[in-house]
Amino acid sequence: MKNFEFHNPTKIYFGTETTKKLGTLLKDVGKRVLLVYGRSSIKKIGLYSTVIDQLEAANIAYFELSGVKPNPRIETVRKGAKMCKENNIDVVLGVGGGSVIDCSKGIALGAKYDGDPWDIYMRKETPKAALPVVSILTLSATGTEMNGNSVITNLKEKKKKGFGSILSYPVFSILDPTHTYSVSKHQTGCGIVDSLTHVYEFYFSQDDNYLNNRICESIMKTVIHYGPIALKDPNNYEARSNLMFSSTLALNGLTGFGKDFDGYNHTTEHVLSAYWDIAHGDGLAITAPHWMSYILDKTTVDKFYEFAVNVWGIKPGKDRMKVANQGIRKVFDFYESLGMPLYLKDVNITDPDLDLIAEEAVTNNALGKFKVLTKQDIKNILKNAL
């Protein structure tokens, strides 16, 4: 097992009716709140009014920033940071999915920085402080509710950039699975794919780490078990609660201890989203299966064999390559059964400039750790996904 550090200070309140604790809990964090959310969905499910009631009952002053979009924009971050400065905001409350919470983190960083918040995402500046962030999650997907990461998109510059910091861990996050009952089939599918991909990026590693492997498999098995149930029966509490905490654990440090991270999927997807503004889960559904097929060889077969047998229940066999291939086939089939796209054309990306995508994805002409990929490799993988 490789050396590692683990630290996750976020407090989780999980379950039904937990939003009713918001006022009491938030009072200890701040008195002037910037409430950040997307469009109408939190109003439709009644969450918006519960939040407002809580803020008012606790005598917390609040300012609202709505309209956060998927692939949250740097413009919204800039606007929110400005609002924080002008109104002496002392805590940012994100109510929504990963985009809203990521945007809230960007705002909280920007509020304590004099320059353009985009500097932080472009690594021109290391932030020294941030406002505290609190989240109420309405979508099981990114894990942002219990980590220090945020991903912000600059469509003008065609860049989607992530930034991680201990400053960005939410002080607390409220996770009520009933808030995800109204999530559409497509968004549920996107969340399932995002959670699985977070696990892949540590599970598929050349590092030997038995405990980590078994925990990664636990999370994948849970997501695979309950994903189809949630699609069929959106109000199934067991399915929604298992998916919700699985997505949290998939990227809160628990899947990553003592392992190398392989960034192929997220890095490549970020390029696709930055250029075509596609849903993150759609992009990952396209990148991952073709990546697996492409990198399966004698240096990776043992891991894919383990994946096939332990996660997908493929019968063990002497022909390890065959079993490994059957496991990867299961990924294609599973994504298809969720109604997710498997090819770029499925999300209307036709005739893309593969040179450009590959160029944007690589650093020093390479990408990935489990299997180090060249620009040509990336082009080959994407060609298989056209």
Place this chain on the structure above:
Amino acid sequence: MKNFEFHNPTKIYFGTETTKKLGTLLKDVGKRVLLVYGRSSIKKIGLYSTVIDQLEAANIAYFELSGVKPNPRIETVRKGAKMCKENNIDVVLGVGGGSVIDCSKGIALGAKYDGDPWDIYMRKETPKAALPVVSILTLSATGTEMNGNSVITNLKEKKKKGFGSILSYPVFSILDPTHTYSVSKHQTGCGIVDSLTHVYEFYFSQDDNYLNNRICESIMKTVIHYGPIALKDPNNYEARSNLMFSSTLALNGLTGFGKDFDGYNHTTEHVLSAYWDIAHGDGLAITAPHWMSYILDKTTVDKFYEFAVNVWGIKPGKDRMKVANQGIRKVFDFYESLGMPLYLKDVNITDPDLDLIAEEAVTNNALGKFKVLTKQDIKNILKNAL
């Protein structure tokens, strides 16, 4: 999944050479340290001198309290708390196994309390503050390095009592698996049994929680896989590192989310230790298998079936009771293979007063959640373990 809260602020530094970070890290926590340890083992492995070098290089003043025993005594806690007050100690550093770290937590609580620290363990007083605790772990077992629990023994009153508080989470813990290379076969076995029992106490629950079940199984499988390897080859890094982080995860909140806790094993063992001062792991090796055998019935068979198949690899079958029994048999066999005691007579407890043990273990005449046990049940289980 039942509602739950999850919060674990302890920072973990895991791996080789991590003790060399101690001075730098500790400076941010305090300037005057009480160094708590047991007898000679940390000197034998060179850890003591590394720690002292680190403290001196970082210009941290230190005071020493050595001689902490297994089943750490309230007298040592009192002595340490007094030393803290007299010397303006601002951080307690425990270097050792669970007993040393638990004792350090007791001292840290006592240092900020005017009365007798035993009041805290007897629930006469709720502590409002504690000194920060830092730990360097040398034994994989209790999980105390990443939780807020401590267990202290009062032999005069024949009581062993636990107390949990957010105040008692170590600020950080250093986990270097090589520090456990010299742990004896018996102590290694005790640690394996302790880790497994922590998992049992949440895994065996009437609550349905798929994700939790799979994670619990991951940890148990890892411990069962690497336990025998560590016994045979004490310097096997993969075995020691997997056992070490498994024991941490077994009681850091990860195994307990959304589940009822069943306290039969630890509660009963605490009575045995308080009366006969036996090793905690020995006590648990005696309580758990007989508990499983006794409570197996139609209300528990499904869980034991799952345990048999998923953890012990028993072949699924139509006769669920038979499969469940085979799984429990595996527990007896595994403990025996580790050289652990299975009966009270194996630890020289002969002709014990079963009435008294049962009376001490129950609260309102009952104990346990997975299967609620009466005093008579406890006596029956112990009779089977004579």
